[in-house]
Amino acid sequence: MKLVGPWISGFTRRTAITMKLLGIPFEHLNLNAYTDKEEVRRYSPMGKVPALVLDSGEVLIDSAGIIDVLHEMVGPEKALLPQSGAPRLRALQLVGVGLAIYPKLSALFDESLRPENYRLQSAIEGFAEQAIVGYKILEEEAGDGWYVNDTLSQADIMAVVCYEAAAQFVLPDVVTPVNFPRLAALAERAIKIDAFASTVPHL
Numbered sequence: 001m002k003l004v005g006p007w008i009s010g011f012t013r014r015t016a017i018t019m020k021l022l023g024i025p026f027e028h029l030n031l032n033a034y035t036d037k038e039e040v041r042r043y044s045p046m047g048k049v050p051a052l053v054l055d056s057g058e059v060l061i062d063s064a065g066i067i068d069v070l071h072e073m074v075g076p077e078k079a080l081l082p083q084s085g086a087p088r089l090r091a092l093q094l095v096g097v098g099l100a101i102y103p104k105l106s107a108l109f110d111e112s113l114r115p116e117n118y119r120l121q122s123a124i125e126g127f128a129e130q131a132i133v134g135y136k137i138l139e140e141e142a143g144d145g146w147y148v149n150d151t152l153s154q155a156d157i158m159a160v161v162c163y164e165a166a167a168q169f170v171l172p173d174v175v176t177p178v179n180f181p182r183l184a185a186l187a188e189r190a191i192k193i194d195a196f197a198s199t200v201p202h203l
């Protein structure tokens with residue numbers, strides 16, 4: 001299988017972390033949706049990443065659907081999501097918060113690329129405010145271990161992906177270990193694991 005997209009795409013990174021944790025081998029095609037448009041479109045006609053090219057040649061886009069298929073490949077026992085009930089609901093709630101944060105980071109990053117007098121300050125403030133509400137939820141819900149049943153799940157993966165992208169690139173003055181100590185500790189626990197350490201994002 002081939003995974004198309006760069007680690008700076010949080011959606012691609014969470015997919016890659018999932019594949020590595022599940023022991024599903026893949027070839028990484030480090031193609032950026034914005035700077036490698038033509039090449040990305042060879043695999044993903046709409047230019048979206050991540051795209052997973054299956055061994056059959058079929059292509060799947062959207063990290064949620066891709067991860068669903070990956071979980072199905074390994075079966076519910078190994079899936080990085082509790083199988084049912086309250087733990088599953090909690091994991092999906094937290095993943096939902098992360099999935100809502102990340103596009104705000106992308107929007108903030110896009111705004112930062114505009115010449116200063118073309119930036120819309122109200123939009124920048126709005127995106128940041130929404131993202132920070134999300135980080136506060138993830139911070140409040142974090143403990144000393146992993147989020148759900150102290151077993152690493154999709155909730156931890158998405159929270160770490162969101163924390164690192166903001167802390168390193170998009171909101172480095174706000175999303176700090178001082179303001180979000182539990183998220184910072186979660187990220188520290190995660191980075192000791194190869195799936196996280198080997199997918200560190202670079203601009």
Ligand SMILES: N[C@@H](CCC(=O)N[C@@H](CS)C(=O)NCC(=O)O)C(=O)O
Binds near residue numbers: 011050062
């Ligand atoms: N919901 C999608 C979002 C994927 C997404 O927005 N990817 C961005 C890069 S992080 C992208 O492909 N941007 C290019 C574009 O939208 O044209 C997912 O979870 O995979």
